[in-house]
Amino acid sequence: MKTTRLEAFSDGVIAIIITIMVLELKVPHATEFADLKPLLPVFLAYVLSFIYVGIYWNNHHHMLHCTKHVTGGILWANLHLLFWLSLFPFTTGWMGENHLASTPTAVYGYVLLMAALAYYILQRAIITQQGRDSLLAAAIGYDWKGKLSPVLYLLAIPLAFVSPWISNSLYIFVALLWLIPDRRIERALVTQDKV
Amino acid sequence: MKTTRLEAFSDGVIAIIITIMVLELKVPHATEFADLKPLLPVFLAYVLSFIYVGIYWNNHHHMLHCTKHVTGGILWANLHLLFWLSLFPFTTGWMGENHLASTPTAVYGYVLLMAALAYYILQRAIITQQGRDSLLAAAIGYDWKGKLSPVLYLLAIPLAFVSPWISNSLYIFVALLWLIPDRRIERALVTQDKV
Amino acid sequence: MKTTRLEAFSDGVIAIIITIMVLELKVPHATEFADLKPLLPVFLAYVLSFIYVGIYWNNHHHMLHCTKHVTGGILWANLHLLFWLSLFPFTTGWMGENHLASTPTAVYGYVLLMAALAYYILQRAIITQQGRDSLLAAAIGYDWKGKLSPVLYLLAIPLAFVSPWISNSLYIFVALLWLIPDRRIERALVTQDKV
Amino acid sequence: MKTTRLEAFSDGVIAIIITIMVLELKVPHATEFADLKPLLPVFLAYVLSFIYVGIYWNNHHHMLHCTKHVTGGILWANLHLLFWLSLFPFTTGWMGENHLASTPTAVYGYVLLMAALAYYILQRAIITQQGRDSLLAAAIGYDWKGKLSPVLYLLAIPLAFVSPWISNSLYIFVALLWLIPDRRIERALVTQDKV
Numbered sequence: 001m002k003t004t005r006l007e008a009f010s011d012g013v014i015a016i017i018i019t020i021m022v023l024e025l026k027v028p029h030a031t032e033f034a035d036l037k038p039l040l041p042v043f044l045a046y047v048l049s050f051i052y053v054g055i056y057w058n059n060h061h062h063m064l065h066c067t068k069h070v071t072g073g074i075l076w077a078n079l080h081l082l083f084w085l086s087l088f089p090f091t092t093g094w095m096g097e098n099h100l101a102s103t104p105t106a107v108y109g110y111v112l113l114m115a116a117l118a119y120y121i122l123q124r125a126i127i128t129q130q131g132r133d134s135l136l137a138a139a140i141g142y143d144w145k146g147k148l149s150p151v152l153y154l155l156a157i158p159l160a161f162v163s164p165w166i167s168n169s170l171y172i173f174v175a176l177l178w179l180i181p182d183r184r185i186e187r188a189l190v191t192q193d194k195v
Numbered sequence: 196m197k198t199t200r201l202e203a204f205s206d207g208v209i210a211i212i213i214t215i216m217v218l219e220l221k222v223p224h225a226t227e228f229a230d231l232k233p234l235l236p237v238f239l240a241y242v243l244s245f246i247y248v249g250i251y252w253n254n255h256h257h258m259l260h261c262t263k264h265v266t267g268g269i270l271w272a273n274l275h276l277l278f279w280l281s282l283f284p285f286t287t288g289w290m291g292e293n294h295l296a297s298t299p300t301a302v303y304g305y306v307l308l309m310a311a312l313a314y315y316i317l318q319r320a321i322i323t324q325q326g327r328d329s330l331l332a333a334a335i336g337y338d339w340k341g342k343l344s345p346v347l348y349l350l351a352i353p354l355a356f357v358s359p360w361i362s363n364s365l366y367i368f369v370a371l372l373w374l375i376p377d378r379r380i381e382r383a384l385v386t387q388d389k390v
Numbered sequence: 391m392k393t394t395r396l397e398a399f400s401d402g403v404i405a406i407i408i409t410i411m412v413l414e415l416k417v418p419h420a421t422e423f424a425d426l427k428p429l430l431p432v433f434l435a436y437v438l439s440f441i442y443v444g445i446y447w448n449n450h451h452h453m454l455h456c457t458k459h460v461t462g463g464i465l466w467a468n469l470h471l472l473f474w475l476s477l478f479p480f481t482t483g484w485m486g487e488n489h490l491a492s493t494p495t496a497v498y499g500y501v502l503l504m505a506a507l508a509y510y511i512l513q514r515a516i517i518t519q520q521g522r523d524s525l526l527a528a529a530i531g532y533d534w535k536g537k538l539s540p541v542l543y544l545l546a547i548p549l550a551f552v553s554p555w556i557s558n559s560l561y562i563f564v565a566l567l568w569l570i571p572d573r574r575i576e577r578a579l580v581t582q583d584k585v
Numbered sequence: 586m587k588t589t590r591l592e593a594f595s596d597g598v599i600a601i602i603i604t605i606m607v608l609e610l611k612v613p614h615a616t617e618f619a620d621l622k623p624l625l626p627v628f629l630a631y632v633l634s635f636i637y638v639g640i641y642w643n644n645h646h647h648m649l650h651c652t653k654h655v656t657g658g659i660l661w662a663n664l665h666l667l668f669w670l671s672l673f674p675f676t677t678g679w680m681g682e683n684h685l686a687s688t689p690t691a692v693y694g695y696v697l698l699m700a701a702l703a704y705y706i707l708q709r710a711i712i713t714q715q716g717r718d719s720l721l722a723a724a725i726g727y728d729w730k731g732k733l734s735p736v737l738y739l740l741a742i743p744l745a746f747v748s749p750w751i752s753n754s755l756y757i758f759v760a761l762l763w764l765i766p767d768r769r770i771e772r773a774l775v776t777q778d779k780v
Binding site: 005076089 | 202203206207209210211213214215217218220222223224226227228230231242245249252253256374
């Protein structure tokens with residue numbers, strides 16, 4: 001199988017996921033600004049998930065760019081990632097509609113965690129197939145973001161029962177971590193690793 | 196018509212099918228873990244159907260990879276397959292929401308059966324067009340999986356009225372059959388056929 | 391603009407239209423075979439619309455295959471066609487849910503008619519741009535199917551108030567006309583035209 | 586990242602947005618022509634939004650056509666545009682279902698404004714990356730349409746509380762501005778700028 005078709009299919013699924021999330025923003029029956037207010041947490045959850053799906057799409061693309069040959073293992077590791085991403089509309093809707101209540105916030109983090117693990121498994125599958133000297137292995141390097149993110153999700157899940165605001169702050173922090181291409185931090189950490 | 200456009204269109208439809216199935220996972224209005232419990236059968240049915248659609252996408256790709264020229268017959272055989280796949284969200288939702296009751300489980304199996312037959316018809320249409328010495332005919336070989344699957348679905352449909360658990364075990368078994376690339380079994384069976 | 395991107399976008403829209411139509415098949419809350427019975431007209435309407443969208447996708451592909459250059463006019467003629475196709479899920483759902491009542495059946499025919507006209511306009515726009523000696527003009531020939539179909543829709547719309555069965559028979563007849571590649575009829579009619 | 590994948594992903598998202606908007610056209614339960622009447626404003630809002638999304642798709646394509654290299658900044662500017670476009674189904678549904686009431690009409694205009702700004706930011710990001718002598722900078726020229734549209738939206742938002750009809754007339758006017766390729770006006774305005 002060529003990488004291009006795996007890419008095209010994944011793009012299709014991710015494009016649909018990112019778009020059907022907006023269906024959780026149910027059109028209110030009344031017509032005042034005040035009627036939008038109960039939608040605010042759904043909207044904010046949508047923004048957060050939109051950014052997460054955008055990050056996954058972006059990283060997924062770069063990863064497949066370094067992949068020449070697709071094996072059955074890579075294909076199913078990819079579908080496994082798409083599976084967890086496909087649950088984003090559900091957890092986003094549940095967290096948003098319940099004004100960021102504890103359990104939905106924890107479940108939201110759990111799906112983020114599983115998506116991160118699925119991404120890691122896919123990365124491993126590609127590196128295994130391509131060899132440790134491959135382009136992908138070199139491009140990823142120490143992958144401190146990939147290692148820190150699941151740890152922060154693991155922290156955020158129980159903390160949702162202390163305060164969902166802590167968990168959501170952690171989710172936002174991880175998103176910013178991936179969003180902002182802070183090369184200084186990256187280089188510093190890489191250097192630190194080397195020391 | 197070039198195979199690439201048939202592939203691209205099929206990929207699009209399959210990507211949408213695999214994603215809208217998740218819309219059957221309706222966001223609960225309450226916020227406890229217990230409120231997720233009634234969703235468990237819907238979730239499990241979703242997992243099963245996700246795997247099935249993944250298998251179809253995978254096999255479909257390999258089949259079209261061996262196809263050079265697309266005739267009107269192949270095109271409609273392909274749309275016929277997509278038609279039955281498009282019913283997966285409906286049967287998945289019906290079986291899941293009713294906690295795997297007998298009739299929905301039987302209907303789920305019926306749609307699996309029709310999709311398998313549609314796949315078989317598409318395979319025949321391609322081999323007819325390409326000749327019995329074609330790459331596809333060689334790649335498929337005796338096609339014991341393709342022959343065993345409909346038989347197991349046919350068994351599972353009436354057995355749903357004995358116990359839906361038997362039927363669902365059969366559906367899971369068929370999925371694993373396609374999922375696990377057990378070459379030993381495959382080779383053994385092929386050898387057995389030759390003897 | 392290259393034809394490929396117009397094709398890809400149209401394919402995407404058509405793939406979504408053909409798939410979201412199935413969302414009108416609402417999952418019943420009860421679990422007997424009898425509970426599927428009220429869904430039968432929705433299902434049949436879905437089958438009919440699925441075939442129609444399949445025909446449009448097929449013909450659309452052949453038409454664009456003969457198109458080299460996309461102008462602004464062609465682009466908007468194409469979006470105009472996609473607009474009417476996008477109303478298929480609505481009219482299919484309305485006709486199906488109301489057991490093929492008169493008005494929904496007439497409206498279903500009206501949208502079929504408008505899609506046929508939009509297709510004709512797109513064809514004209516391409517031929518105008520490519521010249522009357524173009525490949526598309528030659529491929530279409532006298533285009534008796536393209537001319538007969540709107541006439542039959544125009545007949546079917548008022549007849550829906552006599553009996554929706556007549557209209558639906560006409561819709562099915564037109565679908566079969568495009569589905570069955572009866573070259574004898576085609577050639578005969580072409581010859582007749584020449585005489 | 587190659588431009589083609591950004592294009593393909595954007596096309597996918599835009600194709601889904603343009604199609605799920607039609608889901609706001611809820612199938613009526615009764616079967617008379619009169620039952621379609623309450624849907625008329627939803628339908629008209631759908632037509633308007635369909636045209637807007639079509640314009641964005643068209644312009645987006647031309648813009649990316651002039652783009653060789655995709656940076657992280659361009660990628661996120663593009664996702665930012667897709668985000669605002671993804672809110673079109675919500676605002677279209679809200680405005681349509683409430684018969685073009687003041688607040689929904691103003692919010693509809695606000696999302697149009699944000700999409701226009703997002704488009705402008707994306708354009709800036711591409712020109713910055715490609716240089717002020719780039720093909721895109723030359724193709725856009727003075728970009729009077731791109732500058733006039735946000736001004737008209739800004740006018741339309743408060744005017745919705747005077748009369749939603751004024752705002753909607755402005756939205757239609759902007760759409761026509763982009764739809765009709767009136768080169769005379771364009772050239773005249775460009776000349777005027779030069780004087």
